[in-house]
């Protein structure tokens with residue numbers, strides 16, 4: 001009674017970007033054997049073709065799933081972002097095709113926060129420059145420009161899951177934490193909200209960015225904001241590359257207005273480890289450059305693999321969409337004694353009555369019904385006591401309702 005409407009071995013799972021083995025194991029343990037696994041992201045044309053052939057797709061931050069890809073991927077049922085950010089996915093286009101997108105909103109939070117704290121210490125001690133001098137066979141033993149982080153002001157831009165973790169860790173080391181967020185956020189410990197971004201930039205010795213990529217955060221730290229930072233302050237960006245004007249940052253580092261930076265994310269990132277990396281910051285001794293590894297720890301990747309794969313399996317097996325980022329959220333009980341029909345449709349008036357007419361005309365007993373809408377999409381789940389043939393007939397009937405985006409039958 002828990003198999004999906006077509007055999008699980010026919011459900012093609014495409015996993016890109018070297019997802020942790022826990023992801024593959026979770027699919028296999030749930031009976032999904034048709035798994036195509038890639039260590040890297042794919043070039044755009046290959047990606048489009050591979051996604052068009054898949055029912056379930058798992059990616060990280062490098063694979064850009066565009067509106068065109070969704071338009072041409074008729075089999076696609078669900079997408080899993082095995083990370084926090086979902087800016088690489090055209091979420092509205094996915095929604096319009098009836099495709100839920102899941103992510104792992106917390107699994108790598110701690111990993112990013114730890115890296116940021118480590119970088120704050122390294123930058124305040126001017127370790128990047130000293131490290132380079134040693135590598136070149138020199139010796140730069142000096143306390144000039146080196147400071148403890150204790151009692152320094154840490155300015156956190158974006159006080160969400162990661163920002164708050166960074167703040168808690170920083171306070172435990174004696175830093176004074178201030179933050180700026182567009183939403184009113186509960187201050188943890190002794191952290192204090194600032195009145196504005198400019199206020200934060202004028203007061204912080206260390207500025208760290210933890211905002212998502214959105215229109216409001218694009219180039220949020222550009223020339224005027226960099227100019228507003230304190231002399232000898234340092235900047236850490238482990239959010240998204242589009243948040244900082246990287247050329248302007250290079251200028252402020254070169255002129256020694258800013259003492260250093262640690263940058264993990266870039267406006268354009270290589271698609272794989274064999275591709276070249278280019279940035280105006282390359283070769284600058286006062287900059288720590290890392291290849292988007294804020295969330296790349298064993299712990300984070302294992303947990304993300306389990307979490308997102310489990311969400312995809314649950315949706316495929318049971319229809320639950322809890323924590324989908326673009327889709328009506330429904331947490332469903334198991335349906336051991338019923339057959340379950342899923343109907344994803346355009347969110348227009350009268351849809352539910354058309355669905356119900358179909359069931360009363362068919363004289364089928366409805367055991368349970370769940371409805372949720374979000375944006376332009378509605379999602380109805382109906383459990384029925386019906387034979388397989390009756391259920392298939394109902395599925396065909398549902399598919400014929402104008403405005404239907406997708407239907408599925410779970411046994």
Ligand SMILES: NC(=O)C1=CN([C@@H]2O[C@H](COP(=O)(O)OP(=O)(O)OC[C@H]3O[C@@H](n4cnc5c(N)ncnc54)[C@H](O)[C@@H]3O)[C@@H](O)[C@H]2O)C=CC1
Nearest residue numbers: 084085158159160161162181182211212216238239294295
């Ligand atoms: N470097 C890496 O490997 C990783 C990077 N990230 C990035 O970090 C970002 C933040 O992650 P979380 O803290 O989990 O997200 P979150 O959603 O919990 O927090 C983001 C915060 O930023 C605030 N915000 C949004 N727009 C803003 C604006 N214009 N000005 C000020 N605040 C604004 C939000 O209100 C929210 O409080 C993710 O969206 C992702 O892009 C996440 C994980 C790993």
Ligand SMILES: O=C(O)CCC(=O)C(=O)O
Nearest residue numbers: 060061083084085295296
């Ligand atoms: O590890 C990754 O591929 C992406 C991490 C990240 O940026 C995120 O979780 O948003």
